[in-house]
Amino acid sequence: MSEFGAWLPSGQRSRRKAEELAKRLSVVESRNITDLRDTPPFWTRARGANVEDADGNILLDFGGAFGVSLAGHGHPTIRDAVQRQSDLLLHGMGDIHPPRIKVELLETLNALCPWPDARTILGTSGSDAVESALKTTRLATGRTGILAFEGGYHGLALGALAVTDREHFRVPFVERLSPHVSFVPFPVDAERGLEAVEGVLASQPVGAVIIEPIQGRGGVRIPPAGFLPGLLETAHRHGALVVFDEIFTGLGRTGRRFAGEWEDTVPDVLCLGKALGGGLPLSACVAPATIMEAWPPSAGEAVHTSTFLGHPLGCASGLAFLRVLEDEALAERADVLGRQMLSDLREALTVGPAGNRDVRVRGRGLMIGIELPEPGAAVEAARRALALGLIALPAGPEGRVLELTPPAVLTPDQVNRGLEIVVDAVLRVP
Ligand SMILES: Cc1ncc(COP(=O)(O)O)c(C=O)c1O
Known part of the structure; x- marks a missing residue:
């Protein structure tokens, strides 16, 4: 019998404990947080690509x-590093008496970034990294204007929300959001996309252009070839800096260390999060010294910091993750696995005998989107997949894209069973 982590899913055989936990949660958590209408599984442990829920169901x-x-989940190198660090120093004073481990994390992270003189501001959430990037570009260019893309998702703190484009998140708070943000369509055609960018940059003093090199929550949207290099050229010609929000795509997910590499592009400012922390909350805004030196040196009160900046456990976990990323060639594994999964999914969902010509499968590495014709169809597909024991989330503003972003440590059996479930769930959606 293989170890937990490499198991096949059992499906959701029971939900009794989940229902009890949902009832308890409903009277202690603000109701806007967890959707309890269709009782979710309550996770109790996880390893590799497996999760076990409170009812003992095994999920993939x-x-x-x-x-x-x-x-x-729970990679042994990362768990060991966190355990060792927790014996030494559980909490420090990030910007005043820096934890020693922060130096080691920053040295390792910066050495992986595409500048010889990288400088970093750490944070604990993706939103934090975006806030730092927006402040950095404001200081470095002296300009208030920001250009962002329709369908983009950069987080929900007020600065990040101002550049996030989804009515659902924005409408309740719209009067609190910066009025200096313009949106252009996420490109389908490189030339027309660049014309739209040019139109805004030629008419307003924009300091920052922020883009996900592949839109994640917007529905796994990949810009057309040539767009990202053109974006950098256009922005620089108009004196604006380009921020790549690689919080989702960065550090191996798309089969490259950074998704910008698919187009040989290096941004001016890079945002990282999610995978970076190896499972603990950690994010980073990274840029070359020439840009970061727009910030004044800290003299007592840092003008931008937070209580948990450079948290020792997050740093230890992040450092261990970066070692695993390199030692276990996670980007290469994501590339190989992703190509196989994309081709199997295309065959089964679009061209094979049961395929549907209106379904679109796209992706890079282990960031795969299956776009279905009907609004809400991916929400239904995700619900069906979960009943069979597979976790996948719907994405895109209309819930039409089923997003697959699995770990790079899937076993061949898990890939096969997982794809069977995905195909079954997608093809059964009415
Ligand atoms: C591209 C991108 N940027 C920013 C964020 C926000 O990160 P967080 O939820 O950690 O604040 C996300 C989260 O999904 C994201 O996908």
């Missing part, structure tokens, strides 16, 4: 817990 995690668990 094709969502990678929001794309975080690229190295698999």
